[in-house]
Amino acid sequence: MTPATLLTMASLLLLVNSSICFGDPVRTTVRPPGHHRKTRPFGAKPKEYSISVGGVGNSAEIRPELAERLRVLITQELEHTPGIALQKLQNKGFLIDSAITHLSRTQVGDNVEVSCEISLIVGRLPSRALVMTTSGGATVQIPKSGFRPEHEQAMNASALAGAVRGARENLVAFLARQP
Numbered sequence: 001m002t003p004a005t006l007l008t009m010a011s012l013l014l015l016v017n018s019s020i021c022f023g024d025p026v027r028t029t030v031r032p033p034g035h036h037r038k039t040r041p042f043g044a045k046p047k048e049y050s051i052s053v054g055g056v057g058n059s060a061e062i063r064p065e066l067a068e069r070l071r072v073l074i075t076q077e078l079e080h081t082p083g084i085a086l087q088k089l090q091n092k093g094f095l096i097d098s099a100i101t102h103l104s105r106t107q108v109g110d111n112v113e114v115s116c117e118i119s120l121i122v123g124r125l126p127s128r129a130l131v132m133t134t135s136g137g138a139t140v141q142i143p144k145s146g147f148r149p150e151h152e153q154a155m156n157a158s159a160l161a162g163a164v165r166g167a168r169e170n171l172v173a174f175l176a177r178q179p
Contacts (some may be wrong), residue, residue: 025179044156048085049175050093053127057099066156070098070118073164081172091126096171100160101135105152112147115139122165122174134170138162 044149053075058067074096078084087093102117117137140159142151 018142037137045072048083049178050085050087050090050096050125052089052093053078053171054095054097054123057097059100060069062100062103064134066103066160067100069157069160070100070164074098074120074168077164077168079134081168083172083175089125091169094131094175095123095125095128097123103156103159105155108141110144111141111156112144113139113141114152114155115158116156116163118160118163118167120171122171132171132174134167134174136163136166136168136170138166 039169053071056067056071058064075086078086080157089095098118098120100116101119102115105114107113115137116139117135119135120134121130122132122134123129138159138161140155142155
């Protein structure tokens with residue numbers, strides 16, 4: 001062996017040992033037989049989907065400011081989602097309408113819970129043909145002894161934010177399967 005080969009092998013051994021000793025994560029991927037990883041051609045950009053945030057449904061039981069908060073939360077979540085470009089209503093892409101389908105405050109044991117569920121209705125533009133519906137839900141709880149009526153608005157907002165995050169994950173999974 002040449003000195004250069006020995007040096008390369010020693011460097012590699014040191015790199016492997018330092019990863020093990022210093023706790024750097026070792027990443028491995030196990031794929032089932034016959035499964036091949038999809039790759040993009042060199043320099044190709046990942047697919048980007050145009051999304052327009054549409055109407056927000058509201059029932060008489062939901063305060064209008066909470067319905068508007070739903071629109072803001074959906075917009076914020078999608079703005080920070082790779083592969084999604086928010087657009088004004090256009091002739092291509094997807095339109096997302098939404099609604100708060102359930103919001104309640106209950107006492108469960110020694111806790112006060114606020115539960116919220118939302119639904120997203122996804123249509124393909126320009127026809128607005130329904131291509132998917134999904135939902136998300138979240139529950140927030142605090143001890144009954146610490147609950148005050150003025151806490152309910154913050155609990156509603158927190159449960160709504162959690163529900164939007166859950167629905168966003170379903171939307172992203174749907175978009176990943178689109179051609």
